[in-house]
Amino acid sequence: MHTMWKGTISFGLVNIPIKLHAATENKDVKLRQLHEECKSPIEYKKRCPVCDKEVSNEEIVKAYEYTKNKFVVLDAEDLENLKKEQEDKSVEILxxxxxxxxxPVYFDKSYFMSPNDGGSKAYGLLRKALNDTGKIGIAKIIIRSKEQLAIVRVFQNTLIMETIHFPDEVRDTADVPNVPEETELSKKEVSTAITLIDxxxxxxxxxxxxxxxxxxxLELIDAKRNNEEITTTKQKAAPENVSNLMEALEKSLESTKESKKISPKKKTTAKKSTRKKKSS
Structure with missing residues (x-):
């Protein structure tokens, strides 16, 4: 398993060097978007609307929009120092x-915990203590530049850390529209519902x-592939061949002939402008 985070977790004076590994994986079938006409993948580019040009990652900075169209720019160095300062701290079970x-509304993501070098005994101690008491630990941890609340518990003989939302991240149920306060229900309706649940x-x-x-x-995709209902992305057009080049040269000659037919006045103007360029 890929290690996502290394550090220590402690309860009291017991320190456990650990590694975090993603406990779940997203198995969604990812579909690409193609241009219907030529079946080529659609590109998404980062573009500045004011400068009207494409922007590279090196030209992008992070900022906080504190009010409409007003930003506080945050330097990459400041963010990195802040992140390192927090990550260097051990995770303490509070x-x-x-x-x-x-x-369950508080739960977010799950990570398996494995002991790092020299941490097996302390790992086993925490696992045993949690199992015997039937308790879970509450801790804080920095993962990917975000401080998160987390719980530590036992899952199938393995310690697992599950990030949970802070209280202010869970929206107020009072803001949910059209929720009835009380509903008049007959005893028969209630008893029938309870029977169904049972x-x-x-x-x-x-x-x-x-x-x-x-x-x-996936079955639909396999069926289409087996029936050869597939699409191959078209390659960009190759550079023009010799015949196209000859055509371009001939057109250039034609346009040159046309330019020679301009009036003497325009010729003089053209010569003057050429001299100015040479002198500059």
Whole structure:
């Protein structure tokens, strides 16, 4: 597994050198966008609308828009120093709580934790303590220039760190439109709904659930490929060949002949302008 982060995590005076590895992967089927006419991939370029030109990554700086069209520019060096200053700190477990006290709306991403050199015993100690107490740890960590709240818990004999949102990142439910306060329901309606829930109640088995859309999409792609319903991107036109070059030369000769037919007055003007260029 690819290591995404290295550092230490501590609780009390116990320090554990660890590595983080992504616990999940995105298996979405990525579709490209093509130009319908020639079936070539669409390009997305970074362009400055004021200078009306394409901009390279080296010409781009980061900034914070504090009000409409007003920015505070942040130097790359300042951001790097700030990031390093925070990343150099070890991750300290601040509190231990019960997992059921955290609503799932707070959860974000999951990372497996493995012990780094010399950390196996301390790793095993934290895992054992969490298992025996039924608790999880609350910590803070900097990942990719963002400070995040996280929990540390045991998952199938492995320590896992899951980033969770800060309270101010979870929107207020009062802002959700059209939510009814109370709804008048008959006892029969409620009892029927409860009966239905009881009938559909089962132990959670993740293997039971599959991404049917992704499976169907991949089957469609395979069927089209097997039937040779495929498209090959067209190459850009090659440079003009000799015949095209000859055509261009002949047209140039024609235009030269036409220019010689200009009036004497225009010829004089043309000579004067040529002399000025030579003298400059």
């Amino acid at each position: 509190d231990f709580v019960k997992l059921e006290e955290i609503d 009938q559909l109640t089962a132990e959670f088995d993740p293997e039971k659930y599959t991404d049917d859309y992704r499976t169907a999409l």
